[in-house]
Amino acid sequence: MDILIRLGQFILMISLLVTLHELGHFIPAKLFKTKVEKFYLFFDPWFSLFKVKLGETVYGIGWLPMGGYVKIAGMIDESMDKEQMKLPPQPWEFRSKPAWQRLVIMLGGVTVNVLLAWTILTFMFTINGQKYQSVTKIQENGLMFSEVGKEIGFQDGDKIISVDGKPQEQFNRLLLDIMLSDEILVDRKGKQIKLHIQDEQIKKIISTGGRESFIFSRISGVTVDSVATASAQKAGLTKGDKIVSVNGIAINYFDELAPQLQLLKGDTVSLQVNRNNSIADLRIHVSDSATLGFRPVNQVKDDFTVYNKHDFFSAVPLAIKESFIGLGYNIKQFKILIKPKTEAYKQASGPLGIARKLPKEWDWNFFWSFSAMFSMWLAFLNVLPIPGLDGGHALITIGEMITGRKLGEKSMGIIQTIGMIILLSIMALIFGKDIYDLIIDKFAF
Numbered sequence: 216m217d218i219l220i221r222l223g224q225f226i227l228m229i230s231l232l233v234t235l236h237e238l239g240h241f242i243p244a245k246l247f248k249t250k251v252e253k254f255y256l257f258f259d260p261w262f263s264l265f266k267v268k269l270g271e272t273v274y275g276i277g278w279l280p281m282g283g284y285v286k287i288a289g290m291i292d293e294s295m296d297k298e299q300m301k302l303p304p305q306p307w308e309f310r311s312k313p314a315w316q317r318l319v320i321m322l323g324g325v326t327v328n329v330l331l332a333w334t335i336l337t338f339m340f341t342i343n344g345q346k347y348q349s350v351t352k353i354q355e356n357g358l359m360f361s362e363v364g365k366e367i368g369f370q371d372g373d374k375i376i377s378v379d380g381k382p383q384e385q386f387n388r389l390l391l392d393i394m395l396s397d398e399i400l401v402d403r404k405g406k407q408i409k410l411h412i413q414d415e416q417i418k419k420i421i422s423t424g425g426r427e428s429f430i431f432s433r434i435s436g437v438t439v440d441s442v443a444t445a446s447a448q449k450a451g452l453t454k455g456d457k458i459v460s461v462n463g464i465a466i467n468y469f470d471e472l473a474p475q476l477q478l479l480k481g482d483t484v485s486l487q488v489n490r491n492n493s494i495a496d497l498r499i500h501v502s503d504s505a506t507l508g509f510r511p512v513n514q515v516k517d518d519f520t521v522y523n524k525h526d527f528f529s530a531v532p533l534a535i536k537e538s539f540i541g542l543g544y545n546i547k548q549f550k551i552l553i554k555p556k557t558e559a560y561k562q563a564s565g566p567l568g569i570a571r572k573l574p575k576e577w578d579w580n581f582f583w584s585f586s587a588m589f590s591m592w593l594a595f596l597n598v599l600p601i602p603g604l605d606g607g608h609a610l611i612t613i614g615e616m617i618t619g620r621k622l623g624e625k626s627m628g629i630i631q632t633i634g635m636i637i638l639l640s641i642m643a644l645i646f647g648k649d650i651y652d653l654i655i656d657k658f659a660f
Contacts, residue, residue: 217575224573226280228586230256232328232593233283239327240285240320247316250307253286314616321608328594335587336534343580344524345533348386352519359431359470363419368410371470372433374402388544390429394420395547414556421557432519434469437511444508450499452509456488476505542591602633
């Protein structure tokens, strides 16, 4: 059932984004009286799952869920229709249209993706407001770090002042900022310390699970949630007790308890607890696994959440700002991805990888926020000046508008072929990695 829910979310998201993207090409093409031969959701090599011809256009659904396309008459694209291009240009063909109209048609899909992202985020911020985990709240008592964090130079209790001179606000962006940084400034017991991260350390952060296993909030005190063993009950430990000291050593933070208990395994120790604002002295046995026989109160994420309410008019500029910030972070990740020492390229995902990262239960808030960010990402990828993508066509058209000279159809065909070979190679590598990861995840022991 989990896989069906994930697959359903993925197909719905891709269908929405691709259909609207292609409409961004389709509508201006029709407005400029350009013939559109095909409008397809998903690719259809060899056969289609569904197709119907309405007017001059065939509308269909392909079987390969890696995008979609519109086939515009007279346009040198992935269809490589050489026979048509040998014929004299017709007034209804793309190649016969003025350069500015061709540019509008080519950039229509990207424009729709950007507007879609802004629209989704605007309504989400209007309805739900903006929520995020506050760095200020999370590090109120300092932060805790994994072994990789300590290798970088962090120490438990450090507070992050800035990353590359910029104060940090949202916790979900903190780790990526750290990995992309040249300098991290921390407050360590009132002293400012500068730290620097190396590619080998980035590799370890990525391989050990990212933020969830690298940086944590430092919890103030240890409070008993429930008593789990008979020996702890016999010692008098009760729900709500807050640990004050062990054998006279003060326990101010949660992370200070475990190291003390490791030194006292198998011993009976003196335990001071705060019970209803009064100090109680107990004698309690430390187990061989260095525990006292109770479950602590967990600090929930809501303790760190900032909630900003927005009306429609304040949500619009926030949506634009957040969409570009999110896109900026996606682009910045390339800086990590292209560094071989980080081995971040191993985390690259295609359609199957994206689907597997979607939640196991249907979550509309996640679905729409992810769709908005993915729409911006598609806009960015499509506007890259690579032959075969919208950006490649647009660059050639802009060059024509500047120089007044149109690139020959033979040259266009060669450029398009090279671009498609590059794109198909990348798609094959990513899709192949998806399948490999799926097999390894399913059958590896």
